Amino acid sequence: MKHRQQLRRVVTASPYRAGAVSAAVLAVGLTTGILLTQGNGSTPPANASTIAVAEKMGGQAGAEVAPSLVTPSPATPSPSASTSAPVPAAPSSAPPTAAKAVATPTKAVKKAPPASKVLDYDYEAQINGWYCGPAATRIALTARDRQPSQDDVAAALGTTFNGTNSADDVTRGLNSLAKTNFYTSTFIQGSPSPAQMDQLQADVVHAVSSGYAVVANIAGSATDTDGGWHSYDGGHYLTVVGYRDSGRTVQIADPAFVNGVSSYWMTTIDLANWMATRGYSA
Template identity: 55%
Template sequence: MSSSITRWLPALTRTTTRRTMLTCAGIAITAGAIAGPAAAQAAPGNSAHKAASNAKKPAKDKELRYQYKSQENYYYCGPAATRIAASANGHTMSQDEVARKLGTTTAGTNSAEDTTRVMRDITGKDYRTTSIPGPEATPAQMDQLQADVANAIENDKAVIANVRGGTTDANGIYRSYPGGHYVTVVGYEDEGRMVKIADPAAPSGDGTYWVSTINLANWMAERGYSS
């Protein structure tokens, strides 16, 4: 998918027109805390390769139906993002209940491993954790994220991203969470090259904005996502 990466490179250098500085408690993933893409899935054999080649191609664009609710306190970004994701499958439990399942404390929610575990428990769907362990995403990790988002949403699974630092959205707004944050991916366009974010800490509107897959991958550097 090198062409997709080249297409979105300008998004990384877009001039910032507005800045949104926000904070949300979150704990960084420690070394070895979550499995990387190589550990999370075995290399496909001939039968798996044949099945993949016959699999239905994801739609070019798709958005999930979900229920948005902003986080109820400064350290509930993990429970709020998880609740948004679960609501896409009809589960609208309280943020307190989700927080208990996640093990959230005033220091935040530990890692994407927790959001994966709880999404499996709540929805019964086969969620998995993917890490982006380096200081920035590689082209292969960007391509993997694009494929994972499209495949997850095609199967009615919202994606939960554990981000840190800042990124620029499609409208040129710089969004920053120096202490870490969780957001939910609820849709995609252009076969996953752009993704729709439902942000539980968004300061106005319906909490949504669009980000390129490349920017989202780099926003999750040293952390990871549940898909």
């Protein structure tokens, strides 16, 4: 082979060259752990190890071989051969979406009225025989912190010597003087039906529990819960200022002040019958 020829040429050259080659071979042998023995001017044994060393150190033909150590370069791992670790995903810069609270609409619960209630009012008896309407209306207004005179109320109701015409006049006067639109008129054309009695009870509870007194236009006679007899054949106005037993019984402020009686209790049924052919403002 070509390298063997080069080795032979180096060995058989001048003694100086042979000495240099021997030194180089000896250095390589010390490095590789193989000891190469040279005889007196003879060619070193051509074994596989010697040939391998000569091939590694061989260059151009006749070149000097310096006694140096050959250090193999460390292998550089191939990028394609390396195992790439999984790269975690970058955290999102957007804030986490908060769960939307679904507002459940709450239905307002209507508060039940109390089982009984009596309004604060200022009693004043009627100042003449035809002012029962103005006096009863004035009592109702005092429950709303209004203190008009009976004459002022009479002017608002259109009261004459013949009295106050109907519940509609009282309703108009109450709303005007109390600065409200709370009051409406209810009429009982004949004997009250059970439905009209129930309506009266509900109207009294609603009005009084809301802070409004009721003005009733009655005619005839009726008995209160204590057995007292009350008779107004020509018609009369009085004021309902309270109730108890959930409206089954009502308290009446009577402006007539007959026999020194200004207030008494009466069943709602008896009051409804007392108002037959008349009406009330509530």
